[in-house]
Amino acid sequence: MERGRYSKAEIESFVHSLLTDGFCVLPEHFDRAKLAAWGEAFAPLLERHIEHEGRVQNRGARRYYVTLPFELPFADPEVFEDEDILAVVKGLMGEDAVMCQFATDTPLFGSDSQDIHRDAPPLFPETGDETPPFQLAVNFPLVDVITDNGPFEVARGTHMMLKEQALRCIESGAVRLEPLLLRIGDVVIRDVRGLHRGTPNRTQTPRPMVVIGYSRRWLFRPEVSIQIPRAVYEKLSDRARFLLRFNPVVDSLDEEGREIYQSFAY
Numbered sequence: 036m037e038r039g040r041y042s043k044a045e046i047e048s049f050v051h052s053l054l055t056d057g058f059c060v061l062p063e064h065f066d067r068a069k070l071a072a073w074g075e076a077f078a079p080l081l082e083r084h085i086e087h088e089g090r091v092q093n094r095g096a097r098r099y100y101v102t103l104p105f106e107l108p109f110a111d112p113e114v115f116e117d118e119d120i121l122a123v124v125k126g127l128m129g130e131d132a133v134m135c136q137f138a139t140d141t142p143l144f145g146s147d148s149q150d151i152h153r154d155a156p157p158l159f160p161e162t163g164d165e166t167p168p169f170q171l172a173v174n175f176p177l178v179d180v181i182t183d184n185g186p187f188e189v190a191r192g193t194h195m196m197l198k199e200q201a202l203r204c205i206e207s208g209a210v211r212l213e214p215l216l217l218r219i220g221d222v223v224i225r226d227v228r229g230l231h232r233g234t235p236n237r238t239q240t241p242r243p244m245v246v247i248g249y250s251r252r253w254l255f256r257p258e259v260s261i262q263i264p265r266a267v268y269e270k271l272s273d274r275a276r277f278l279l280r281f282n283p284v285v286d287s288l289d290e291e292g293r294e295i296y297q298s299f300a301y
């Protein structure tokens with residue numbers, strides 16, 4: 036069995052941070068050269084997306100959500116089957132967790148601050164209570180994230196609060212929005228219910244942030260499914276096939292695939 040970089044105790048401490056703070060950071064986790072190659076392959080995808088769907092700016096001005104094609108360089112088992120990340124995922128989503136999302140968020144020059152939001156509604160809104168975690172986002176940037184290019188801001192510990200209560204804590208200053216300044220290679224794992232927002236990119240260089248979603252096996256978010264080309268599927272490990280088991284295997288990727296993940300903020 037492959038081994039990750041972290042010990043069992045360190046993985047448990049990441050899981051603990053996710054349970055208490057709503058997120059954790061794995062510094063310098065991925066190879067920078069690998070992610071630089073992703074950045075090069077992503078640039079034309081972003082351009083094509085803006086050309087075809089640039090008018091849909093529902094995430095805010097000059098801010099785009101682009102699903103990644105599940106093929107190389109992106110569909111890299113060293114990334115989506117990373118031992119440490121999967122250990123944290125399994126610690127929170129269970130041994131039968133699934134991978135449900137493979138995409139990017141990119142603010143460009145001219146973007147602004149998003150409304151503070153979470154990425155999923157509560158499972159049982161009528162109870163007025165939050166539940167244990169059911170969906171995680173693994174985020175990593177394809178460029179260094181600095182103050183000027185639109186750091187993601189997160190409000191620590193708000194994933195287990197009701198949204199109104201969490202917003203009051205932010206307003207009163209009891210909880211602050213923390214900008215996550217990241218180097219390319221750093222990885223953030225977060226409970227998607229933690230309140231957060233994208234901030235303005237004031238530079239001329241796009242700031243792509245990859246998002247890989249993992250969830251409890253019973254969570255169904257059809258708006259973020261991953262199309263797996265058959266030729267890629269044939270080469271996947273048994274573990275990858277298990278992780279991806281509820282996603283469609285297709286003969287070829289739909290080149291004109293419209294983004295259907297439009298309703299994203301709760």
Ligand SMILES: O=C(O)CCC(=O)C(=O)O
Pocket residue numbers: 094140141142149154185186187231232233234244299
């Ligand atoms: O700026 C980012 O990467 C975060 C964007 C975001 O939270 C969203 O669009 O839901």
